[in-house]
Every structure is written in structure tokens, then in C-alpha cells.
Amino acid sequence: MTDRGFDLDARLAERERAGLRRHLRPAESVAARTRFADDPRGGAPDYGEGRLVFASNSYLGLADDRRVQRAAELAARSVGTGAGASRLVTGDTGLHRALERDLADCKGTERALVFSSGYAANVGTIEALSPDVVFSDELNHASIVDGCRVGAEETVIYDHADPADLRERMAARAADARGDGSETDEDWLVVTDTVFSMDGDVAPLDGICDAAEEFGAWVMVDEAHATGLFGDGGGVVQREGLADRVDVQLGTLSKALASQGGYVAGDEALVEYLLNAARSFVFSTGLAPPAVGAARESLRIARETSRADRLWDTVEDLRAGLEAMGYDVRGETQVLPVMVGDRDDALELGDRLADLGVVAPAIRPPTVPEGTARIRVAPMATHTETEVDRCLDAFETAGREVGLL
Known part of the structure; x- marks a missing residue:
């Protein structure tokens, strides 16, 4: 009989040969400094020396903040540890509604809807809108890519952060669709991240909105790496004053807001439609209280304190120090890509940094294009000056050992 099963050992071996196999490394905590263990394969982790973490998306350093921990504990005691069901059944609580009101206020929209993850929000929203065409930035997150695969009739990729290329592709698509000279009645959606997680750059939203409005398309943005950091805790949309031009504002609660889940913010009709039609919302248990x-609580802290200002000060200190050594540091946000180029050099640099007590792993193809391997440095607002100096010292020592400096 023909074996039609899956040879997973062979697939893993191929990943190993290609240098793409990954391994879990349990962390003792999610703080700016913690200890790590090799994968215990179900056993108890054997933690080693503590290391400074410059690779976390907990940008405001709130994941171990006592105020946030107390808020989580109070929610568990007063509401429960789990929602128990889809929010359309019995899993909708006053706490969920309060968070959604805060998000809508922060984002300048009529309403917001919380999903179980940012991934679920992206896939569910695109699938529910079911656009005839999605115009997607070439470096958009995998959750957007998967949403397009599931929900779009056709996906057109435009050059990264290039409104002129977007406009050209929309014009070409309009010309093809009109054929006989009549207006097309297709539904078009333009989708982009605001802060790109591997490059640290920001989408030119004003130009993207101009192009979309010229062709009557909707604009959807993913503020995953921006929520809580810009514009009174909102994101790049708020910093740029574009809430009235962006139809769908989406983001996560799991990065700067130190929790779990995703959200969509927009007008009343959008949210009411999504809670009826987004399968990843309808058929998922409500987010845990x-x-x-x-x-x-994290959103409150982001909006009412100077925590984000502390982050930006740390970002500038790190950027200045790395560039002074001779590193090529890209981006313009809290994500600092230290460009290396060669994959093996980047992996070796990441390993040497780890040996020196700094967690800042290499990012290599296929996550990034060939020849652009890098170390992705992501500081937290809670890193001290001493810890920043230690990180810089480690980069200088490791860079000389690897031959990059």
C-alpha cells in the first residue's frame, strides 16, 4: 500500500540543513532582564544565568508592572478566569465593553471590537469584508497575508511604503476592470502595517490615503507595533491625525499593552457587521477577563503617563551608540534593525551577544530578504541607563569578535 502520510522527521531534517529549524527556549519571566532555559521537552526548565532582553515586543515594559498585574487579578476575581463561551453566547461582559469603549475613544472611532488575537482580527476582518481586490504592502505581516489568502478574490502587492506604486497598480487594475469603459463596482481594500516589525519604518499613511481616495477604496491599517506608543496611546493614525481617513484601524493588545488579544476600531456599521460576520470572532471564546x-490598565498607563517618552529616550541612546560604533541601524521607531547582511554572520553575532548576556537574536531569510540578515533590537521603557550601556558594550565586543567592526 502507498504510504500517504507525512514524513515530518524528513521535513525537520531539511529545516535543520537549511538553518531554519527553531527551538523553544522558556523564559523565567517577561521582564527586561530574565533567565532562559533550553527546551525541557515537558520537564521543569533548568534556568541559567540572567540576561538582558532586547528582543521583546513589550515596548513599555508593562508585562510585569504591578498595576497591570493587579488589574488582571481583579478581573479574574470579579469576572472569572475565562469568558467561558463566544461573546455572542454568554462570553460578553461589562469588562469587555469597557475596554472597547476605551479603545474607541483612544482611536477616535465610534466603536471597537476585541478579538482573541491580532492574527484573528486580521484574518477575520478581511474574510468578513470579502473584498474583490486587496492592495497589500509587500512587507505586510503574515496575518494580513493569510487574511488575503482566505478572504480576497484577488491580491495585488505594491512596493513597500510606496504610494506612487500603489496608485499605478490601482490605475492598472481599474483599466482592466473597466474594459468596456464603464465604471467598476468592485470593492477595493488597501491594507498596510503602520510600523513594520522587521524594518522599524513607518508607512506613509497620508499618501496611501490619497491614493485610496482617488479610486474610492477603503483603507485598513494594522497598528500592532504602534498601539500605545504614538498619539495619546493610539498609534500612527492618531499621530498623523488621519482617523477620519482610515476606515479600519486594527491592532494588538499583546505588545505595548502587555496583554493578549487584538482589536478593530471603526464606525458603528463596521463593528456591528464584524461581530456578525467575522468567523474568528463568532466562533471563538471571548478574550479571557x-x-x-x-x-x-496598560492603555490607561500609556495614555496618562510619560512611559512612552522614556522608551523614545532609550531608543535614541541605543541608536546613537550603535551608529557611533559603525553599525548600520535602520528604521525610525522603537524597532532598531542592526543590518549585518550575511546570514551566518548575523547568527554568529546573535550567539555572541547571548554569550555576553544580551538577548537580541538574528533575523534571517526567509523572514527577511536574502542578503539583509540583521539583529532586531527592541528596547523597553524599563531598561536602565546601565542596562543600555551593557547592551552597547556587548554589541561592540561581539561585533569585533565576529569581524563586523
């Missing part, structure tokens, strides 16, 4: 409570 402790996560809701933690996200709400």
Missing part, C-alpha cells in the same frame, strides 16, 4: 483587565 484577566487579559481584558490587563490591557485596559
Whole structure:
């Protein structure tokens, strides 16, 4: 009989040969400094020396903040540890509604809707809108890519952060669709991240909105790496004053807001439609109340304190120090890509940094294009000056050992 099963050992071996196999490394905590263990394969982790973490998306350093922990504990005690069901059944609580009101206020929209993850929000929203054509930035996150695969009739990729190329592709698509000279009645959606997680750059939203409006398309943005950091805790849309030009604002609660989940913010009709039609919302248990409570408190802290200012000061200190050594540091946000180029050099640099007590792993193809391997440095607002100096010292020592400096 023909074996029609899956040879997973062979697939893993191929990943190993290609240098693409990954391994879990449990962390003792999610703080700016913690200890790591090799994968215990179900056993108890054997933690080693503590290391400074410059690779986390907990940009505001709130994941171990006592105020956020208390909010999560209070939510668990007063509401429960889990929602228990889809929010359309019995899993909708006053706590969920309070967070959604806060998000809508922060984002300048009529309403918001919380999903179980940012991934679910992206896939569910695109699938529910079911556009005839999505125009997607070539470096958009995998969750957007998967949403397009599931929900779009056709996906057109435009050059990264290039409104002129977007406009050209929309014009070409319009010309093809009109054929006989009549206007097309297709539904078009333009989708982009605002802060790109591997390059640290920001989408030119004003130009993207101009192009979309010229052709009557909707604009959807993913603020995953921006929520809580710009514009009174909102994101790049708020910093740029574009809330009235962006139809769908989406983001996560799991990065700067130190919790779990995703959200969509927009007008009343959008949210009411999504809670009826987005399968990843309808058929998922509601977000756990402790996560809701933690996200709400983190959003409050982001909006009412100077925590983000502390982050930007740390970002500038790191950038200046790395560039002074001779490193090529890209981006313009809290994500600092230290460009290396060669994959093996980047992997060796990441390993040497780890040996020196700094967690800042290499990012290599296929996550990034060939020849652009890098170290992705992501500081937290809670890193001290001493810890930043230690990180810089490690980069200088490791860079000389690898031959990059």
C-alpha cells in the first residue's frame, strides 16, 4: 500500500540543513532582564544565568508592572478566569465593553471590537469584508497575508511604503476592470502595517490615503507595533491625525499593552457587521477577563503617563551608540534593525551577544530578504541607563569578535 502520510522527521531534517529549524527556549519571566532555559521537552526548565532582553515586543515594559498585574487579578476575581463561551453566547461582559469603549475613544472611532488575537482580527476582518481586490504592502505581516489568502478574490502587492506604486497598480487594475469603459463596482481594500516589525519604518499613511481616495477604496491599517506608543496611546493614525481617513484601524493588545488579544476600531456599521460576520470572532471564546483587565490598565498607563517618552529616550541612546560604533541601524521607531547582511554572520553575532548576556537574536531569510540578515533590537521603557550601556558594550565586543567592526 502507498504510504500517504507525512514524513515530518524528513521535513525537520531539511529545516535543520537549511538553518531554519527553531527551538523553544522558556523564559523565567517577561521582564527586561530574565533567565532562559533550553527546551525541557515537558520537564521543569533548568534556568541559567540572567540576561538582558532586547528582543521583546513589550515596548513599555508593562508585562510585569504591578498595576497591570493587579488589574488582571481583579478581573479574574470579579469576572472569572475565562469568558467561558463566544461573546455572542454568554462570553460578553461589562469588562469587555469597557475596554472597547476605551479603545474607541483612544482611536477616535465610534466603536471597537476585541478579538482573541491580532492574527484573528486580521484574518477575520478581511474574510468578513470579502473584498474583490486587496492592495497589500509587500512587507505586510503574515496575518494580513493569510487574511488575503482566505478572504480576497484577488491580491495585488505594491512596493513597500510606496504610494506612487500603489496608485499605478490601482490605475492598472481599474483599466482592466473597466474594459468596456464603464465604471467598476468592485470593492477595493488597501491594507498596510503602520510600523513594520522587521524594518522599524513607518508607512506613509497620508499618501496611501490619497491614493485610496482617488479610486474610492477603503483603507485598513494594522497598528500592532504602534498601539500605545504614538498619539495619546493610539498609534500612527492618531499621530498623523488621519482617523477620519482610515476606515479600519486594527491592532494588538499583546505588545505595548502587555496583554493578549487584538482589536478593530471603526464606525458603528463596521463593528456591528464584524461581530456578525467575522468567523474568528463568532466562533471563538471571548478574550479571557484577566487579559481584558490587563490591557485596559496598560492603555490607561500609556495614555496618562510619560512611559512612552522614556522608551523614545532609550531608543535614541541605543541608536546613537550603535551608529557611533559603525553599525548600520535602520528604521525610525522603537524597532532598531542592526543590518549585518550575511546570514551566518548575523547568527554568529546573535550567539555572541547571548554569550555576553544580551538577548537580541538574528533575523534571517526567509523572514527577511536574502542578503539583509540583521539583529532586531527592541528596547523597553524599563531598561536602565546601565542596562543600555551593557547592551552597547556587548554589541561592540561581539561585533569585533565576529569581524563586523
